[in-house]
Amino acid sequence: MNDPVRRFKAEFFKALGHPVRLAILDHLRNGERSVNELQALLGCDQSTVSQQLSVLRNRGIVESRKEGTTVFYRVADPAIFRLLDVAREIFNNQLITTQEVLQQLTEVRSI
Helix, strand or coil: CCCHHHHHHHHHHHHCCCHHHHHHHHHCCCCCEEHHHHHHHHCCCHHHHHHHHHHHHHCCCEEEEEECCEEEEEECCCHHHHHHHHHHHHHHHHHHHHHHHHHHHHHHHCC
């Protein structure tokens, strides 16, 4: 498929497809954070945090600014949080459906 818009979308969602990157975005909900702050919040080493921030920055999901020797990151477009909230709602709905199916299976087995 040679559709540049779909490729762009796929790459965008691919950038969101890592637990550490999602955790970084969750920690940026309340404003910018330094790499050191993110490292402490995530419990990851600096190289891991920097690698994941690099992916998010390259996709335009986060922006950075430097203050002295400290680099701060923030979300480039707050709409990303709405996207993540909708995704959470979808996952919760799927979980509820899965729980209902499991409950039905349990009831069938007990008959």
